[in-house]
Amino acid sequence: MGGSLLEQLPLFLSYSNVSFLAQAFGVTVALSIVGCVVGYTVGALLAFIRNRHVVDVLPARFLSVGFSETFRRVPFLVKLMVVFFAFEVVGMRVSMFTVTATTVALAAAAFSAEIMRAGLEALPESQWDAAESMNMGGVMSLRLWALPQSWKVILSPALSFTVGLIKSTSIASQISVFELTYAAKVLNERGFSPVLSFGSLLVLYFLICYPLNLYARRLERQLERPRGWKSGAPLLAESEAA
Amino acid sequence: MHYLEIDRFTASYDGKEQVLVDVSIQIAKGEIISLIGPSGSGKSSLLRGLMGLLVPQSGEVMLDGEKVDYTNRKSVKALRERLAIVFQQYNLFQNMDALRNVTVAPVKIRKRNAREVEEEATALLRKVGLGDKLHAYPDELSGGQQQRVAIARALALKPDILLLDEVTSALDPELVSEVLDAIRILAAEGMTMLMVSHEMALVREISTRVVMMDRGRVIEEGSADRIFDNPRTRRCQAFVGKILSH
Ligand SMILES: Nc1ncnc2c1ncn2[C@@H]1O[C@H](COP(=O)(O)OP(=O)(O)OP(=O)(O)O)[C@@H](O)[C@H]1O
Ligand SMILES: [Mg+2]
Numbered sequence: 001m002g003g004s005l006l007e008q009l010p011l012f013l014s015y016s017n018v019s020f021l022a023q024a025f026g027v028t029v030a031l032s033i034v035g036c037v038v039g040y041t042v043g044a045l046l047a048f049i050r051n052r053h054v055v056d057v058l059p060a061r062f063l064s065v066g067f068s069e070t071f072r073r074v075p076f077l078v079k080l081m082v083v084f085f086a087f088e089v090v091g092m093r094v095s096m097f098t099v100t101a102t103t104v105a106l107a108a109a110a111f112s113a114e115i116m117r118a119g120l121e122a123l124p125e126s127q128w129d130a131a132e133s134m135n136m137g138g139v140m141s142l143r144l145w146a147l148p149q150s151w152k153v154i155l156s157p158a159l160s161f162t163v164g165l166i167k168s169t170s171i172a173s174q175i176s177v178f179e180l181t182y183a184a185k186v187l188n189e190r191g192f193s194p195v196l197s198f199g200s201l202l203v204l205y206f207l208i209c210y211p212l213n214l215y216a217r218r219l220e221r222q223l224e225r226p227r228g229w230k231s232g233a234p235l236l237a238e239s240e241a242a
Numbered sequence: 243m244h245y246l247e248i249d250r251f252t253a254s255y256d257g258k259e260q261v262l263v264d265v266s267i268q269i270a271k272g273e274i275i276s277l278i279g280p281s282g283s284g285k286s287s288l289l290r291g292l293m294g295l296l297v298p299q300s301g302e303v304m305l306d307g308e309k310v311d312y313t314n315r316k317s318v319k320a321l322r323e324r325l326a327i328v329f330q331q332y333n334l335f336q337n338m339d340a341l342r343n344v345t346v347a348p349v350k351i352r353k354r355n356a357r358e359v360e361e362e363a364t365a366l367l368r369k370v371g372l373g374d375k376l377h378a379y380p381d382e383l384s385g386g387q388q389q390r391v392a393i394a395r396a397l398a399l400k401p402d403i404l405l406l407d408e409v410t411s412a413l414d415p416e417l418v419s420e421v422l423d424a425i426r427i428l429a430a431e432g433m434t435m436l437m438v439s440h441e442m443a444l445v446r447e448i449s450t451r452v453v454m455m456d457r458g459r460v461i462e463e464g465s466a467d468r469i470f471d472n473p474r475t476r477r478c479q480a481f482v483g484k485i486l487s488h
Contacts, residue, residue: 127335132294133322134399135319135323135351144338145335
């Protein structure tokens with residue numbers, strides 16, 4: 001295919017191309033959502049296990065620390081390989097989508113465990129003393145006062161991390177998962193100008209990530225404002241956590 | 243018989259240096275014991291130890307004739323149903339208003355009727371002079387007000403013994419008297435208390451006994467007048483001299 005950018009544009013924006021990209025966009029979003037939902041849930045559990053006020057079992061704490069410290073230090077592509085071969089070893093035949101979603105979950109779990117650990121440790125120890133001396137257990141403490149207070153410290157870095165993770169899903173194109181980056185490569189190979197194929201990629205990633213970034217930044221500003229969070233936000237968080 | 247018997251209580255934070263050594267104190271119902279002693283002498287540690295926040299290495303604690311086993315969850319739980327503590331730094335839950343700080347444990351842990359608890363809590367907060375601050379959050383309250391919420395929170399648990407750890411020492415001088423007044427009311431009602439305090443006027447006025455600690459040990463014990471006017475050990479003399487000259 002030849003011709004200038006302007007000549008290519010109507011063809012590039014053909015129904016089939018647009019729906020092709022939209023599907024890939026959907027896969028990227030699905031990978032991110034599935035991975036994050038599973039990953040953040042596991043990460044929260046890991047963070048709770050790691051907090052001695054919540055779970056006082058040393059071996060469990062070591063496992064939790066080992067898991068997140070290891071997988072936080074391994075590049076996404078390597079994690080992808082690990083997951084791929086792990087499925088092979090246990091003899092499970094799964095799609096590349098599942099491999100990638102699992103990898104996203106693995107990364108999200110490792111990092112969110114760390115983010116939540118820090119958030120929980122930012123709480124003054126004195127409130128744990130008060131809770132414990134009233135017979136308030138770890139899980140109830142989390143629900144009633146620890147998470148309602150520490151979500152402020154957790155949410156903003158968690159959102160920033162999520163943006164990074166969404167971008168990392170592009171690495172799945174290396175193992176031929178049909179997601180955004182892969183779709184752009186295909187379009188480019190079909191002869192469309194790289195400016196168009198990869199330019200649209202740029203726009204689409206931006207569409208996912210920018211709102212998240214904006215929201216993270218807004219939260220950061222809001223939460224810094226002293227007393228700003230008090231008037232109802234923590235109560236809301238409390239009922240959400242409940 | 244004594245209600246709470248602490249017998250040769252010995253504890254350390256890290257398993258190395260002992261911060262409490264053979265501490266023995268008996269407390270009968272209705273007594274008010276004041277713990278005094280220099281900074282680092284182990285007063286807070288003793289209260290924390292009693293609450294099971296610092297596990298003893300040796301020694302025995304008998305509560306109402308029953309031995310407390312600090313390595314046993316159930317035993318500690320039972321103990322915490324009868325003892326309540328107010329910390330130096332109030333330790334209120336920052337995401338809850340004053341009323342909820344007071345009601346949360348009776349409702350969520352003791353599973354009592356919420357309406358009933360709320361009425362009691364409101365009365366308690368009125369009693370400590372905070373009837374108009376029921377819905378204020380900790381960071382909207384002064385230190386003295388927060389400390390009074392903490393006292394109300396402890397009282398809402400209907401403890402047999404109230405432990406108070408220097409509840410006025412973190413406060414500005416002009417806020418001290420409001421908290422002391424709250425403690426006086428409790429004393430007048432016959433509440434059994436074990437309190438760390440260097441408020442000499444209060445200690446003289448309400449304590450049935452004063453226990454002087456130094457370097458993790460009890461070094462002298464007696465009536466407030468005896469300890470302050472006629473200290474026997476040299477360390478106690480020095481310490482009493484210092485606080486009386488303030
Ligand atoms: N969390 C802790 N970890 C380790 N050591 C501690 C801890 N808290 C207190 N200690 C040590 O225990 C000893 C007794 O401290 P404690 O706080 O019981 O003294 P205190 O009599 O209450 O002093 P103050 O009048 O300053 O409150 C001190 O040597 C102190 O350094
Ligand atoms: Mg102290």
